[in-house]
């Protein structure tokens with residue numbers, strides 16, 4: 115057991131899929147896994163271990179934001195000997211090239227958060243996923259004939275900005291950094307994987323677009339993003 119996860123060590127697989135929403139973890143376990151056991155209910159951050167085909171896998175929520183993902187991913191890597199975490203989350207699009215329901219593979223992540231510096235005195239604001247995991251995910255998507263669009267992501271601490279802070283978003287994050295979409299957890303996930311010599315990746319579904327102003331509902335965010343879930347599940351068969 116760790117501080118925030120109530121499972122015994124052997125109840126968690128060495129591969130973990132992590133949506134932000136614990137109810138998405140429940141839906142994935144109930145829909146796709148066999149021989150499923152609930153392994154965490156602490157703080158209602160639901161986690162399940164079962165089998166996808168022959169592969170043992172854990173699916174657990176990360177909660178929202180860099181600190182929450184930072185806590186759970188660190189404990190999973192460090193206390194439970196997890197080797198691989200794939201985040202399966204939602205993102206807002208900054209470009210017309212990414213429409214709602216599109217699936218994105220994060221190639222790198224920019225954040226103005228201080229998580230990396232505070233955690234290990236690392237300088238800079240870029241964190242990268244595992245190249246090996248990303249290649250496996252791209253190959254799985256290709257085999258399944260599903261589109262997955264590589265993109266640099268902005269990982270933010272702030273969901274909604276005031277009007278006077280919008281210009282920084284446009285100048286620094288969209289123009290200068292070239293971020294195509296925004297979410298809130300990949301930075302601490304990638305950082306923890308990198309300092310602990312583990313592997314992490316992040317697949318996202320576009321849930322809303324700042325360009326077209328289209329939005330998905332919260333029920334759709336919980337239940338219908340099956341493309342990224344199926345790509346993640348097929349990918350783990352190659353680990």
Ligand SMILES: O=P(O)(O)O[C@H]1O[C@H](CO)[C@@H](O)[C@H]1O
Nearest residue numbers: 133134135178203204297298
């Ligand atoms: O759908 P999830 O995985 O929670 O991801 C996105 O949704 C939340 C904001 O609505 C943030 O956690 C953001 O990263």
Ligand SMILES: O=c1cc[nH]c(=O)[nH]1
Nearest residue numbers: 204205206296297298
């Ligand atoms: O972090 C997020 C996730 C989805 N949509 C957003 O606008 N931001």
